[in-house]
Amino acid sequence: MQLESYISDLLYRYECVTVPEFGAFLTQRVSATIHESTNAFYPPKKKLSFNEQIQTNDGILTHYIADVEKIPFEEASKKIEKRVKALKSYLTEGETISFDSIGELSLNNDGKIIFEPSYHLNYLTDAFGLSQYVSPSVSREVYKEEVQEIEKVIPIAFTPERRKSRGYLKYAAVAVIALTLGGFVASNYYVENINSQNQIAQEEANLQLESKIQEATFVIENPLPAVTLNVTKKVGNYHLIAGAFRVEENSDKKVKELKALGYDAKKIGVNKYGLHEVVYASYQDRTDALNALREVKSSHNAAAWLLVKELD
Secondary structure, rough: OOHHHHHHHHOOOOOOOEEOOOOOEEEEEEEOOEOOOOEEEEEEEEEEEOOOOOOOOOOOOHHHHHHHHHOOOOEEEEEEEEHHHHHHHHHHHHOOEEOOOOOEEEEEEOOEEEEEEOOOOOOEEEEEOOOEEEEEOOOOOOOHHHOOOOOOOOOOOOHHHHHHHHOOOHHHHHHHHHHHHHHHHHHHHHHHHHHHHHHHHHHHHHHHHHHHHHHHHHHOOOOOOOHHHHHOOOOEEEEEEEEEEEOHHHHHHHHHHHHOOOOEEEEEOOOOOOOOOEEEEEOOOHHHHHHHHHHHHHOOOOOOEEEEEEOO
16 A cells, blocks of 8 residues: 555645654644755745654544445555555664655664655645745945036137137026026925925814814714624634534434534544545644544544534
């Protein structure tokens, strides 16, 4: 049995895929990154890790294998158990186990499993079709502006005859300079005058507004009635499955039965096989869901399993 292919399929949909009595493969979303030296753009992805401490069977992998191979749940569990024994034997002998598109597993000197993830496959479905992109470096030219004060005016050479006939040019130049300076002065005065008038008008408007607000405060005699908002707590994405039924009436009976036992049972819709799914409860936190799963499997239903799904 190619166990790694089933694990790879489930990593697209779940944050945690547990191999019973072996460990769990975890995923964590990582944002897009840029490599500073190579100018390479990497799309967002799911970062893989392995936790040897999580070994409790949550039913996800077993149910998936049973559905794909069309075999009973118990037979799928035995296949996984047989495969896990072989994997542990390989690791004990010092071999490195390679899971295609997932990573490599080996033992360190302390007998702990070391996981080296593979980067050949992106399990984040939101980034489907996105690949690494290398951008050429952008060259930027910095232009430095040099500001110089013009202190001298280049003189214009005139012949004596032209100086007499065109002496008016000197006076025209003086007139242009005078008009320009006068225009600047007048413009600045006009702008300052407008700003002053605007400030006065704004202060008067603020005084009138404060007066109106005070009057309105004392005019109100009957305050508006208080509004009561009923906020519904968001349903989590971790669902503790109690069963799936072809006939909807049977699912309703199961909900009533579980509620009578004190569970927050409900129906969460119809799955892709046309079965009405009933849950013991739904949780927002994965740890709470796993703790509840262990309790239910030990006290009420050994076949209960955990479904990670965002409800509409």
